[in-house]
Amino acid sequence: MNLSRLLLALLALSATATASAQEKVLNLYSARHYQTDEALYANFTRQTGIKINRIEAKEDELLERIRNEGANSPADIFLTVDAARLAKADELGLFAPVKSKLLEQRIPPNLRSPDWFAFSIRARVIVANKELVKAEDAQNYEDLASPKLKGKVCSRSGSHPYNISLMASLVAHLGEAKAEEWARGVVANFARSPKGGDTDQIKAVAAGECGVAVSNSYYLARLLRSDKPEDRRLMERVAIIWPNQKSFGAHINISGGGMLKTAPNKEAAVKFLEYLASDDAQRYFADGNNEWPAVASVAVKNPALEAMGKFKADSLPVATLAKNSAAAQRIYDRAGWK
Secondary structure (H helix, E strand, O other), rough: HHHHHHHHHHHHHHHHHHHHHHEEEEEEOOOOOOHHHHHHHHHHHHOOOOOOEEEEOOOOHHHHHHHHHHOOOOOEEEEOHHHHHEEEEEEOOOOOOOHHHHHHHOOHHEEOOOEEEEEEEEEEEEEEOOOOOHHHHOOOOOHHHHHHHHOOOOOOOOHHHHHHHHHHHHHHHHHHHHHHHHHHHHHHHOOOOOOOOOHHHHHHHOOOOEEEEEEEEHHHHHHOOOOHHHHHHHHHHHEEOOOOOOOOOOOEEEEEEEEEEOOHHHHHHHHHHHHHHHHHHHHHHHHHHOOOOOOOOOOOOOHHOOOHHOOOOOOOOHHHHOOOHHHHHHHHHHHHOO
């Protein structure tokens, strides 16, 4: 009888130890490639004692890996940038719904879906060469298709998620027909074929290779914060324009993530998502990568963001961007925006 009780006690202790061990580990698959995120993760471990095992790669590689691993995937969280990328994971049925009052209270409804949450915000702004383009000629995204900007527009690929999300927002605001008309107008205004990333577009505008381009805000903030004289000279030659301030506002995109259906450490996964909505984590996002917090009550002191000024942001739910992603890609393809 005593032996039976001892065995039961040992089994109970073993089960408790196993559960405890599971809670102390979090397996993170991340497509965020920012050095500053190291401090973000280290702070989580200090606060919770949960060790983060992190795998970083491009989002397509990570999604393919999760699919190949199937039910045995060790991944607990998929973290990435851009709503279009989160939408792709959602379409593949990889996320599990997360019930958290804290997340619902902290993250605004337009910055979350039932399966994933935004934790930082970046805006897609217009950058214009001060000598080649009048600011009043590039006040709205729609202006990029105007004949006034013939031969003056530079862009990255239409298949890039940043542009997919912008088009997805225009589909929501303008409808598919007008959004496609806009895309064809922009293509007709290209100064050159699409190439490079956002920083390349900014440099091309500053150099006068083109007159105007669109960029994510944090690329501009990095250049504004740079100590390099060439970066400062570059920024002196360009104007930052907040688009559509008299209509629906500047398009915003997000960095976010969700818990995977096959997550072996679900409790730790929810704790991590809730941590990303904390004041500390929100400040890491804002200060480390020049993004705005998703939690509106969090105050940050970032000189570059302050220098860019306040703006009206589009309030369109990011989940809508996700739903319109496929239509956005079809429009770019038909318009010849390669």
